[in-house]
Amino acid sequence: MAVYTDVLEGDLAAFLSRxxxxxxxxYKGIAEGVENSNFLVRTEGGTFILTLYEKRVDRADLPFFIGLLEHLAARGLSCPLPVQPRDGRTLGELAGRPAALFTxxxxxxxxxxxADHCRDVGRALADLHAKSADFAMSRANALSVAGWRPLFRGCGAEADKVSDGLNAEIAAELAHLEANWPSDLPRGVxxxxxxxxxxxxxxxxxxxxxxxxxACNDILVYDLAICLCAxxxxxDGAFNVTKGRAMIEGYDGARPLSDAELAALPLLARGASLRFLLTRLYDWIHIPDTSFVTKKDPREYLRKNRFHRGVASVADYGFQKRGAAA
Amino acid sequence: MAVYTDVLEGDLAAFLSRxxxxxxxxYKGIAEGVENSNFLVRTEGGTFILTLYEKRVDRADLPFFIGLLEHLAARGLSCPLPVQPRDGRTLGELAGRPAALFTxxxxxxxxxxxADHCRDVGRALADLHAKSADFAMSRANALSVAGWRPLFRGCGAEADKVSDGLNAEIAAELAHLEANWPSDLPRGVxxxxxxxxxxxxxxxxxxxxxxxxxACNDILVYDLAICLCAxxxxxDGAFNVTKGRAMIEGYDGARPLSDAELAALPLLARGASLRFLLTRLYDWIHIPDTSFVTKKDPREYLRKNRFHRGVASVADYGFQKRGAAA
Incomplete structure (x- = not known):
C-alpha cells in the first residue's frame, strides 16, 4: 500500500486545470504501487489514476516510462495511457513531485x-515485446546481471542471518551466472x-x-523467466508444470521462441530468481522494522532459485516445442 | 490509511451477487478510515464503497451504525447510504468480516x-442532530466522561514520559470534569x-x-465542542475566533442553542479535548512503534485543553447570541 504524499485539493484542482x-x-489515495503515490481521481470527465513519483524513481527515467506507455497504448496494448494536457506536457508537478494523470x-x-491466467500472461508479454520493438528510447536495466554483485556486496555478511550458509550459496550462484550469462539473445524493452x-x-x-x-532494455526472454518465477x-513452493507449460506456450504462440532462447531459459530463470532474492535480501537487511513498507521474505526466492538450478531444459517447465523430438 | 484485509475477487463477486x-x-483498497478496511468498488451499476469491519468495531454496534445511515439518508442528509441487497440484509460477510456496500x-x-467551512460544519452538525432526533436505536458513548478514568488508569504512570507533570495535570482536570459534567442538557445522537x-x-x-x-447518544452540544477542537x-496551536464564531453561528442558526447549552460549551470543550488527549495518550503508550498505525501526538490536545480551561464564556470563542448584551 502506498500513499506517501498527500495532496491538497486546491493544488490538485490547479494541476487538473491543464x-x-x-x-x-x-480523489482518494489507493493501495497500489510500491514506488509511488497513487490516487483514484474522479472528475466531470471520468475516472483517472494520478501518480506522484516518489524519490525511489529517478526523474531522468520518467520520459522513458511515460513515452513507453504512450507508445504501447497507441499500438493497442491495454495499459494506463497518459492523459494529454492542453499544453502537451504529460509530466507535470504536484505537491513537489513529478506527477502524471492516467486513464x-x-x-x-x-x-x-x-493455468489459463498464465497462458494469457505469456501471450500478453510477447505482445508487449512485439509492440515495443520500434520504441525509440531505451533504459538500461540496473537490476540485470551486472547489478547483482554490487547489490550482494551491499548486503555484507548479513545474508547468513537470514538463512544459514546463504552467503556462500549466493556467491557461487552469482559467479556461475556472471560467467555464463548469454550475450547473443534478442533484446528489447x-x-x-x-x-x-x-x-x-x-x-x-x-x-x-x-x-x-x-521497464528497461534487456534480453526479451528474461522477462518470461521473471514471469515463470512470479x-x-x-x-507450498512447488513449481506447477501445467502453469509453466501454459505460460511458455502462450508466449511462444505470439512470438515464437528460438532454440537458443529456449535453451537459455533455465539459466535466465536462475538469474531472475537471484535478482528477486537479492533485492528482497537487501531490503530485509536495510529497511528498518519500524518502516511502513511490508518486507517480503527473501527465502521464497532462494527456494525458487534452487528449483531452477535443478532444471535441465524447458521440458522441466512442462514445455515442448511443437515438432521437436520428445 | 487502512486496508487491513485483502479481498479475493471471487469472494467479492459472490458478495456482490446479492x-x-x-x-x-x-476494486481498490483506499486510504480512508482508521478502524475498518475500505475499497472503492466499480461495477456495471456504478461506483461504491465497500467497508469491511475490523476487530476494533464491536459487531453488536453495526446495526446501530447501518440503521443510522439509512435513517439519515432517508431524511435527506448526505451520507453514505447502505445499498439494499435483494435479500434486505445490508450487513453481509466477506473475507471473514462483517461487510456492507455503500453509495x-x-x-x-x-x-x-x-471560516466558511466551519460555518457549514456547524450547520450540518445541527442538521444531523435534528434529523436523528426520531432515530429509534441508541448506543452509549463509551468515550464520554464516565469512560475517561478507566482510559486514564490504563495509561498508568507513562503520561509523564510524554510531557513533564502530565499525570497530575490530567488527574486534576479529570476530577474537575467529573464533578461538574452537566446532566440536564438536551441529548440525542x-x-x-x-x-x-x-x-x-x-x-x-x-x-x-x-x-x-x-456515533452514539450523548449531550448534543458536546458534538459541537468536539468540532471546535477539531x-x-x-x-501553531492558536484558537481562531473567526472560525469559532462561524461554527457556533452555523449551528445556532439551524438549531438555536439555549443559554444553558452555551454556558456549558467551554466545559464540554475541556472534556472533548481531554477525551482526545486520553485516547491519543493511550495509543501512544500501547501501540508499538513497529505498528502500521500512525500515532498522533497527544500533546496537541493537551494544548487545546489548556486553552479551553482559560475560556470564561462563549464570547471567548467569538460568539455572541443575537439580542444578548455585549
Whole structure:
C-alpha cells in the first residue's frame, strides 16, 4: 500500500486545470504501487489514476516510462495511457513531485492465478515485446546481471542471518551466472516486474498491464523467466508444470521462441530468481522494522532459485516445442 | 490509511451477487478510515464503497451504525447510504468480516479549513442532530466522561514520559470534569468524530458527512465542542475566533442553542479535548512503534485543553447570541 504524499485539493484542482477533464469531484489515495503515490481521481470527465513519483524513481527515467506507455497504448496494448494536457506536457508537478494523470483501467489482479491466467500472461508479454520493438528510447536495466554483485556486496555478511550458509550459496550462484550469462539473445524493452498484481483480468480475460516502472532494455526472454518465477510456483513452493507449460506456450504462440532462447531459459530463470532474492535480501537487511513498507521474505526466492538450478531444459517447465523430438 | 484485509475477487463477486449492481469491474483498497478496511468498488451499476469491519468495531454496534445511515439518508442528509441487497440484509460477510456496500459520495475533505467551512460544519452538525432526533436505536458513548478514568488508569504512570507533570495535570482536570459534567442538557445522537477528514466539500459547498463509527447518544452540544477542537485551532496551536464564531453561528442558526447549552460549551470543550488527549495518550503508550498505525501526538490536545480551561464564556470563542448584551 502506498500513499506517501498527500495532496491538497486546491493544488490538485490547479494541476487538473491543464486538462480537459472537467472539474474535480473526488480523489482518494489507493493501495497500489510500491514506488509511488497513487490516487483514484474522479472528475466531470471520468475516472483517472494520478501518480506522484516518489524519490525511489529517478526523474531522468520518467520520459522513458511515460513515452513507453504512450507508445504501447497507441499500438493497442491495454495499459494506463497518459492523459494529454492542453499544453502537451504529460509530466507535470504536484505537491513537489513529478506527477502524471492516467486513464483508469477496469479489471482486477488475480490473487490465485490458474493455468489459463498464465497462458494469457505469456501471450500478453510477447505482445508487449512485439509492440515495443520500434520504441525509440531505451533504459538500461540496473537490476540485470551486472547489478547483482554490487547489490550482494551491499548486503555484507548479513545474508547468513537470514538463512544459514546463504552467503556462500549466493556467491557461487552469482559467479556461475556472471560467467555464463548469454550475450547473443534478442533484446528489447521488457516489463521486468510483471507480477500478478500488475496484470488485470476482467470477465476471465486479461484486460490490461500496469506498473511499468521497472521497464528497461534487456534480453526479451528474461522477462518470461521473471514471469515463470512470479506466476508458476504454488504457495507450498512447488513449481506447477501445467502453469509453466501454459505460460511458455502462450508466449511462444505470439512470438515464437528460438532454440537458443529456449535453451537459455533455465539459466535466465536462475538469474531472475537471484535478482528477486537479492533485492528482497537487501531490503530485509536495510529497511528498518519500524518502516511502513511490508518486507517480503527473501527465502521464497532462494527456494525458487534452487528449483531452477535443478532444471535441465524447458521440458522441466512442462514445455515442448511443437515438432521437436520428445 | 487502512486496508487491513485483502479481498479475493471471487469472494467479492459472490458478495456482490446479492445486489442489483451488475458485474464487478474493479476494486481498490483506499486510504480512508482508521478502524475498518475500505475499497472503492466499480461495477456495471456504478461506483461504491465497500467497508469491511475490523476487530476494533464491536459487531453488536453495526446495526446501530447501518440503521443510522439509512435513517439519515432517508431524511435527506448526505451520507453514505447502505445499498439494499435483494435479500434486505445490508450487513453481509466477506473475507471473514462483517461487510456492507455503500453509495459513493463525491467531494473532498479540506486539508485547510477556513471560516466558511466551519460555518457549514456547524450547520450540518445541527442538521444531523435534528434529523436523528426520531432515530429509534441508541448506543452509549463509551468515550464520554464516565469512560475517561478507566482510559486514564490504563495509561498508568507513562503520561509523564510524554510531557513533564502530565499525570497530575490530567488527574486534576479529570476530577474537575467529573464533578461538574452537566446532566440536564438536551441529548440525542451525535457524530462524535466530525474531524475535517470526515466532511466532504464540493464546489465550495458541504457535500456530505462520512465515518459514523463513533456515533452514539450523548449531550448534543458536546458534538459541537468536539468540532471546535477539531476545526478551529491553527497549526501553531492558536484558537481562531473567526472560525469559532462561524461554527457556533452555523449551528445556532439551524438549531438555536439555549443559554444553558452555551454556558456549558467551554466545559464540554475541556472534556472533548481531554477525551482526545486520553485516547491519543493511550495509543501512544500501547501501540508499538513497529505498528502500521500512525500515532498522533497527544500533546496537541493537551494544548487545546489548556486553552479551553482559560475560556470564561462563549464570547471567548467569538460568539455572541443575537439580542444578548455585549
Amino acid at each position: 486538462y480537459d477533464v472537467g472539474r474535480l469531484l473526488s 483508469f483501467l477496469e479489471g482486477m489482479w488475480t490473487r490465485r492465478p490458474a 521488457i516489463h521486468a516486474d510483471l507480477f500478478p498484481d500488475n496484470v488485470f483480468f476482467l470477465r476471465g480475460e486479461l484486460s490490461g498491464l500496469i506498473d511499468f516502472y521497472f 506466476w508458476c510456483f504454488e504457495l | 445486489y442489483d449492481v451488475g458485474r464487478l469491474l474493479s 459513493f459520495l463525491e467531494g473532498m475533505w479540506t486539508r485547510r479549513p477556513a 451525535i457524530h462524535a468524530d466530525l474531524f475535517p477528514d470526515n466532511v466532504f466539500f464540493l464546489r465550495g459547498e458541504l457535500s456530505g458527512l462520512i465515518d459514523f463509527y463513533f 476545526w478551529c485551532f491553527e497549526l
